[in-house]
Amino acid sequence: MSEPMAPAPDRRPGGRTARIRAQVLDAVRAELAEGGHESLTIEGVATRAGVHRATVYRRWRDVGGLLVDVIDAAGETDWRPPDTGSLLGDLTALNREIQESLAVRPSLAVALMSASFHSEQAAQAQTRLWADRYAQCAVLVERAVERGELPSPHTDARALLIAATAPLYHRLLLLRAEPDPDQPERDARAAVLAAEAGAFTVL
Structure with missing residues (x-):
């Protein structure tokens, strides 16, 4: 209800x-x-x-x-997406932020995600926050296109971002694995390779 x-x-x-x-x-x-x-x-x-x-x-x-x-x-916080000069660097930095927020004990990020499953109000607010974060991070893909790192200007930014970040949530929240300092870059690199191959190109 x-x-x-x-x-x-x-x-x-x-x-x-x-x-x-x-x-x-x-x-x-x-x-x-x-x-x-x-x-x-x-x-x-x-x-x-x-x-x-x-x-x-x-x-x-x-x-x-x-x-x-x-x-x-x-x-409302003055958060800005990473700007390292490369798509791989940006996604790696973003993943490191995510891993840190999920791995710290106790984790407020995890507590808020859990709360969103019990409160419709919280779920709606969480959806708004995620939508805003994806919109902010679209600039990572836009810059990569401008630098010639991606083959097409029609790259689906949200799909690429999900591919880069989702493995961290899966490992740390679902599998309860220990944080791996090398994982943020590995996951980012896999997403970049897929993007370079046109996996997130929309026609």
């Missing part, structure tokens, strides 16, 4: 409101990383954040609202 949609919080609150939002979202991240979605409660977040629970209820309404705001806040 879908959860009721909480109203979207203000994206750039100032003064005391900004401080309270920062305290609460920091508390949500800590609670998620330590105990996962199952142990996340308004009361626990309020206590950790040092604010009254009525403040949390009034602004975020429920756990789903808290999750949405944490995920949306991730999209």
Whole structure:
């Protein structure tokens, strides 16, 4: 059953409101990383954040609202795709970021992914965040085309990015393998070779 949609919080609150939002979202991240979605409660977040629970209820309404705001806040950060001068270098750097975020214990990235399976609100926010990240990373493919690294300007950027990054999620999340420092480059190289062969060219 879908959860009721909480109203979207203000994206750039100032003064005391900004401080309270920062305290609460920091508390949500800590609670998620330590105990996962199952142990996340308004009361626990309020206590950790040092604010009254009525403040949390009034602004975020429920756990789903808290999750949405944490995920949306991730999209507000000034993140930029890598720019190393080559497609292989860019994809390798991107994979290293991903591996680090998944391998750290406890991992907030993993906790948020898990939470998205329990909350429709979180799932929708996660989808928006991923769509935004793919759109940002399309520039990696655009630059590669401009440098002549790829045979066609009609390369499907999202398909290439998925091919480069998905093996990391498979190994670390599904197989629970130990992080391999060489894996980010190996996976990136496999995707680049496939792209050079035209595997992601769309007609």
